Amino acid sequence: MIQLKSKTAVVMIASFLATFVIADETEFQINFDAFPEKALLDGEKEEFEYAKWAQLAKPAEIPGVKGGALEFSGEKSGLFIAPSAFPLEPSAPFTLSFWMASRRLGHDIETIIGTVDVGSWSVIRTEDHRVAFYSPRDKDMRRTFVRSKSKLALGNWHHVAVVRTEQSLSLYFDGRKEHTVKIESGATFATDTPVTIGLQGKGPFTSEPRYFDGALDELRLSLKSVPEEEIIAAASIAPPAPLAVSLPRMTGIENVPGYDVANVWTLPNAKDIAMIEGVRFSTIKKWEPETDEFVFLHGVGLSFHKGKLYSMYGHNKVHENTPGELARYSVSDDLGKTWSAPEELAGYSEDRSSSHGVFHSHEGQLWAFPAGFYGKMKRIHMQVLSLDEETGEWTHHGNACEEGFWPLQEPILMENGNFIMAGLRSVQGFEGTGLSPSQHNLPAVAISNGKDLTSWKLTPIPISDPERLGRVWGESSIIVDGPNVTVFSRWSSTENFALTAESPNFGEDWTPLVPTNIRMASSKPAAGILSNGRRYLIANAANDNRNGRSPLTILYSEPGEKNFTRVKKIRDYEQEGSTEIGSQGYPCAVEHEGSLYVGYSVSGGRSWNRNSAEIAVFPITSLE
Numbered sequence: 054m055i056q057l058k059s060k061t062a063v064v065m066i067a068s069f070l071a072t073f074v075i076a077d078e079t080e081f082q083i084n085f086d087a088f089p090e091k092a093l094l095d096g097e098k099e100e101f102e103y104a105k106w107a108q109l110a111k112p113a114e115i116p117g118v119k120g121g122a123l124e125f126s127g128e129k130s131g132l133f134i135a136p137s138a139f140p141l142e143p144s145a146p147f148t149l150s151f152w153m154a155s156r157r158l159g160h161d162i163e164t165i166i167g168t169v170d171v172g173s174w175s176v177i178r179t180e181d182h183r184v185a186f187y188s189p190r191d192k193d194m195r196r197t198f199v200r201s202k203s204k205l206a207l208g209n210w211h212h213v214a215v216v217r218t219e220q221s222l223s224l225y226f227d228g229r230k231e232h233t234v235k236i237e238s239g240a241t242f243a244t245d246t247p248v249t250i251g252l253q254g255k256g257p258f259t260s261e262p263r264y265f266d267g268a269l270d271e272l273r274l275s276l277k278s279v280p281e282e283e284i285i286a287a288a289s290i291a292p293p294a295p296l297a298v299s300l301p302r303m304t305g306i307e308n309v310p311g312y313d314v315a316n317v318w319t320l321p322n323a324k325d326i327a328m329i330e331g332v333r334f335s336t337i338k339k340w341e342p343e344t345d346e347f348v349f350l351h352g353v354g355l356s357f358h359k360g361k362l363y364s365m366y367g368h369n370k371v372h373e374n375t376p377g378e379l380a381r382y383s384v385s386d387d388l389g390k391t392w393s394a395p396e397e398l399a400g401y402s403e404d405r406s407s408s409h410g411v412f413h414s415h416e417g418q419l420w421a422f423p424a425g426f427y428g429k430m431k432r433i434h435m436q437v438l439s440l441d442e443e444t445g446e447w448t449h450h451g452n453a454c455e456e457g458f459w460p461l462q463e464p465i466l467m468e469n470g471n472f473i474m475a476g477l478r479s480v481q482g483f484e485g486t487g488l489s490p491s492q493h494n495l496p497a498v499a500i501s502n503g504k505d506l507t508s509w510k511l512t513p514i515p516i517s518d519p520e521r522l523g524r525v526w527g528e529s530s531i532i533v534d535g536p537n538v539t540v541f542s543r544w545s546s547t548e549n550f551a552l553t554a555e556s557p558n559f560g561e562d563w564t565p566l567v568p569t570n571i572r573m574a575s576s577k578p579a580a581g582i583l584s585n586g587r588r589y590l591i592a593n594a595a596n597d598n599r600n601g602r603s604p605l606t607i608l609y610s611e612p613g614e615k616n617f618t619r620v621k622k623i624r625d626y627e628q629e630g631s632t633e634i635g636s637q638g639y640p641c642a643v644e645h646e647g648s649l650y651v652g653y654s655v656s657g658g659r660s661w662n663r664n665s666a667e668i669a670v671f672p673i674t675s676l677e
Contacts, residue, residue, distance in 0.1 A: 112251065116293050117270035118152045118210065123251075124296070127157060127266025131252035148279035149176070149186075150214035150225075150287060155205050155267040156298045162660050163265050166250050166272070176215065178205065178265075179660065181601035181626065181636040186215040186224055199224035199232040200658050202627070207599055210268075210292030214284045228288030230281065268296055320572055320620060323595035323604055328622045329675045334631040337364045337383055337392050337666035340657055345395075349373045351662045352409025352577075353652035355643045356463055358419040361386050362645075364652060365398060365423065366666050367408035373662050374430040380407035380423035389650060389668045398447060399423045399436055407436065411474065411641075413464045413506070420506050422474070424459045425452065433457045433479050435499065437507050454499050454511040456480070461577055463643065464501070465533045472501035473560050475531040475540060478513045496527030496542040496552070498560045514540055514554050517565035525552070525566070528577035528639075532588055541573075541580050541590055542566065549574055549600040551592065571608070571617070574600045579640040583649070583673050586612035591640045591651060594620065602636035605653060605669075609676050621676065623651060623669050633657050633665050648672050 112123040112130050125131065149166075155178050157163055165184075167175030173189045185200035203226050205211055214225040223233040250272070251265040271287075342348050349369035356363050362385040369378040380399040383392040398421055399407035410423035419440040426433045434455040438447045457480040464472040478497035495513045502508040514529075516522060522544070529542040538556040540563075551573040552566045574593035582588050588610040593602045603626040608617040627634050635656035642651045649671060654664035 115268060117268070118290055118292055119271060122152070122268050122270035122293070124268045125251040125265045127163075127264050129264065131264060132250040144219070145276065146216075146218050146278040148214060148216045148275040148277065148284075149273070150212070150275075150279070150284065151272040152210055152212050152270040152292065153184075153205075153267060154208060154210045154292075154296045155182070155265075156208045156296045157266040162263065164249070164252060164263050165265055165267075165269070166248065167252075168248055176213070177660065179636075179658070180656070181603045182207075182599060184211075184213050184224070184226065185658065185660075186222070188222070197222055197234060197236060198658065199234055201226040202231045203227070203229075204601070206295075208295035208298040210270075210295070212284075212288035212290075212292075214279070214287070216278050216284070218278045225281075225284050225288070228285040319570070320594060320596040320608075322597040323622075326595060326604070326606060326620055326622045328625075329607070329671050331675055332623060332630065332669050332671045333390075334624070334628065334667060334669050335390050335392070336632055337385075337389075337652065337668055338366065338395060339633075340659070340663055340665040342370075342663075346370050349378070349662055350664045350666055351654050352461075352639050353641055353654060353666045353668075354409060354411040354463070355641050355650055355652045355668070356412035356414055356419075357643065357645050358412070358414035359417075362389050362650065363412045363419065364392070364666065364668070365409055365412055365421065366654075367424075368395065374408070374426070376404060376406055376428065377401050378406035378408050380410060380421075380436075382412075382421075383666075388645075389670055399425070399438060399449075404428060409639075410435070410460045411463045413472075415464075415504070415506065421447065422460045422464075430479070433459055435460050435476075435509070450507045453507065453509040456511050458497055458499055458509075458511050459528075460499065461528055462530050462579070462641070464506070465531070467533055467559050468535055469559050470503055471559065472504070472506065473531065473533065473538065474499050475529045477526070477528045478511060494526050496525075496529035496540055496554075496566070498531065498538070498540070500560055512560060512563070514542075514563045515565045517567050522552075522566070522568075526575070527552070527566075530578050530580040530590075531560075532580050532582055534582065539580075540566075541569075541571075541578050541592075543573070543575055543577055544568070545575060549598060551578065551590075551594075572596055572598050574598055574602050574638075576602050576638045577640070579642045579651070581642060581644075583609075583644055583676075584647075585673055587673075587676060588615065588617065589642070589649075589676075590617060591623070591642055593637065602638045602656070605637040605640060605651075607651075607676070619676070623671075631655070631667065633667060635659070635664075637667075638662075638664075644673065647674070 112125050114121050115124045162180055163178045165176045176186050179185050182204045183201045185198055188197040199222050212227050216223045221233050222236055223230055347368045347370055350366055352367045354365040365382045368381045379397055381395040382398050383395055385392045405427050408424045413420045421438040423436050425436045434452045435458050437450040437453055457478045459477045460474055462475040464474045466472055475498055479494040497513040499509040499511055524545040526545050527542045529540050532539045536559050538560045540554050542552040544552050549572055550568045551571040553569050554563045554566045556563045578592040580590045590608045594606045605623040606620050608620045610617050633655045635658050637653045637655050640653040651669045655667045656664055
């Protein structure tokens, strides 16, 4: 049943239309019990552009909290609702509530309820499986938002409510108030574009709408602030059985040289992983677009040079991997406690952009290897620069590995006299989704010509079974042990296991990539060997991690051993000692004087990599 206790309006369900019933002008409600099969019912159609949308599939009818519910496929299924059905006033109170069940494994953001215009209001499932409500952007591109502290249990039903009063905005999760913010002056919640359920319009990185994979029931909009006791009562209803969820295909190490398959270690759940003691947190670069206009920040790189710590990151005033992106850096002279204002390392010119990469200190010279690309992530390559410390200027030595290499790990000197660095080989950017080996965005290494840091050879790491592995987005890190090199790679946006391969001859030849048993979120990892002989892998890894970029963990071995047998947390979503909440992505690590310095992006609960850059520092003796 669909009811509008206001004026008559129209909903479009694929090509189906249904009528809202007029009642007492205070409440709009969809019970999701069933939808009529007629193409058009009574009601006045409100014109809006929907011809550009692909034909939507009708959501499936399933048992719900009360009566029926609707199940959305995650692909080309959803509803359009005319703007008058959600009559939000710019500054008037309202309560929006619903039941939902999400079954998406990946960390991709999905819209539950929103608007065709992605800059308007929306309720989303965040990349780390929480629920958040965002207001429309104001004139300074800022959005008021609230999000849950609790995570969605995969496939389980949860009750969500957003309450706006004249002074505040709150989010309730299963009847608990979990986040409240004061409403900024001028914040508006109205929209004049169609409301969507189960999808949202094109985003900055998407050529297609985002679709919801899950189920919805009992959607209610009240044009008032509903008392808390009513929300608690609504959330106390016994939910239906969880939705069926297909788990990832592969769970074990297969054909990985040197690994004892019979003695595979299983990661603990996140709550059972102990926190490292004595971690110090500090902010490298705060996300503050109201001050500096930069919206995107990602990909922290770290390196010590002559007692100073340098940090590189990608910065953009629009969106990531688009024209105008800059490689910028900050410097600390007190071991990462405080940081200088950002400076430009490599910028934008003639449609070529720069972005995050790595530093390296060698024989008294500081080198930088930021990524470069044209247009929107086309013709990716590595730029080579060195610092003139007398003038403070950077000298550009040309480009290297122009076959699509994006550097992601500081160069490591091997016993044969060559340097090696890990990264991603992407020939087609985000469009490289085919299944042939040439189309995959594979992990890769760049190997220097001796100590000449301007001359590099690119070696992609082969894939074992393209059709079985599906899409690979191979952002990677390596461990070098004599002539043996081990790579750990991100898989894709849907498979939350690390991939691995090995080289017996300094990175020249490789075994094919295969899945490990390490549940790792779809994010770049950081790996290496500490001075005490322990191997480590820093990632968002936990047995119950479903591709969420939190917590940030470090897996490590016993001294001199190869297999990871222990794990600790570096930081959580909400972390004492840090000024920023949020998920943590794209870690890097460098050891210095007995401490490990770990840099990463932290989301602040925001989406689309609108991050701050942060560093966590702890003694390696904490990993005993």
